[in-house]
Ligand SMILES: Nc1nc2c(ncn2[C@@H]2O[C@H](COP(=O)(O)OP(=O)(O)OP(=O)(O)O)[C@@H](O)[C@H]2O)c(=O)[nH]1
């Protein structure tokens with residue numbers, strides 16, 4: 001898959017090719033007949049170019065993945081990649097290694113920070129009330145300090161030396177990150193880039209060595225009774241995929257570690273700006289060029305979406321239903337489901353998108369189920385849920401009807417809305433949904449512009 005970014009291509013309408021009369025006209029010596037012949041030829045060329053561009057546009061399908069941060073947009077893009085351009089995923093595979101490391105170090109940091117906070121509460125009869133347990137955790141912390149100390153450097157190298165606002169030491173993805181982290185580093189003519197790449201490789205090697213030396217301590221921390229206790233109680237809150245990586249720490253810390261497809265899908269890496277991914281897709285023997293626009297979902301990122309709206313064939317909007325008990329990182333007063341509903345309403349009402357096909361994926365259903373099974377009460381966070389039964393069917397139906405209501409209210413164009421419940425890490429189920437969604441989008445595209 002060609003992974004290119006970011007700047008908006010002007011729609012190629014062919015305007016501007018035609019010579020104006022005031023531009024170079026026929027030479028003084030040319031006869032009127034010759035001039036007419038040349039002018040006719042130019043007109044014919046322009047007409048052909050228009051027709052060629054019109055045909056080319058029929059083969060272009062532009063799909064935007066929208067939704068709040070951490071809703072699963074980049075994960076869906078990876079699933080598309082797995083489905084339609086899996087060889088490109090193989091090429092990128094090793095460049096995910098340092099990002100998996102970064103996810104693990106972040107999880108370890110959060111565990112210690114949450115334990116420290118719990119210690120200050122002095123709650124009797126809980127694991128942290130025991131001096132022995134505190135001592136065990138303190139010595140694990142000392143042994144893991146060398147690994148924790150590498151987080152900021154690793155994040156900065158992965159992000160090409162740029163940090164996100166707020167000074168958080170967290171990796172994010174921008175154009176060209178693969179070449180920064182690829183083991184066989186792309187030698188470019190750009191000396192600065194080559195230097196950055198070489199630095200990123202050195203940091204990755206150092207992190208790999210430190211992780212191999214501390215792997216048993218990471219595992220001991222994850223399995224520690226205090227960590228088990230506070231995780232079960234949801235008082236240690238980690239990124240959705242952190243537990244997966246910590247469970248697989250022995251495999252990941254091996255020297256020849258190569259990320260599996262599952263690992264790549266689990267990675268959490270923020271998107272900054274708009275990333276363009278293109279691949280071919282065929283239907284009924286015809287090949288179409290798909291471009292997916294994977295955007296950064298945090299509030300500060302949303303204005304960057306707008307220039308891409310006017311020629312979008314379809315919007316796939318992702319709303320994670322498991323987020324009912326979470327608040328926006330960028331605005332801790334706003335519940336994440338409320339934010340998703342508002343954002344979805346704004347997308348439905350946007351006049352620039354009035355011709356776009358609308359798909360809504362209610363995502364992270366696996367985590368929703370886990371939370372409900374663990375007894376988390378929806379009404380504690382969404383008061384309007386009231387006394388309804390706190391089970392999976394009722395909760396998913398409740399949220400689904402809210403999204404449908406927003407669509408009915410906001411979509412003046414009265415478009416059909418395609419809705420699916422998804423658990424984006426389930427490869428088989430997601431691939432079949434991608435097939436359905438892809439086909440529906442192509443059918444709508446063909447209905448709008450005709451067969452290519
Ligand atoms: N368990 C589970 N995890 C998911 C699901 N969908 C995505 N994730 C995980 O959630 C995290 C966030 O997913 P991303 O795809 O990076 O989110 P995003 O919408 O691209 O976020 P931004 O780039 O910040 O806008 C990743 O660690 C994914 O592996 C899901 O359905 N279930």
Ligand SMILES: [Mg+2]
Nearest residue numbers: 073074270271
């Ligand atoms: Mg993303």
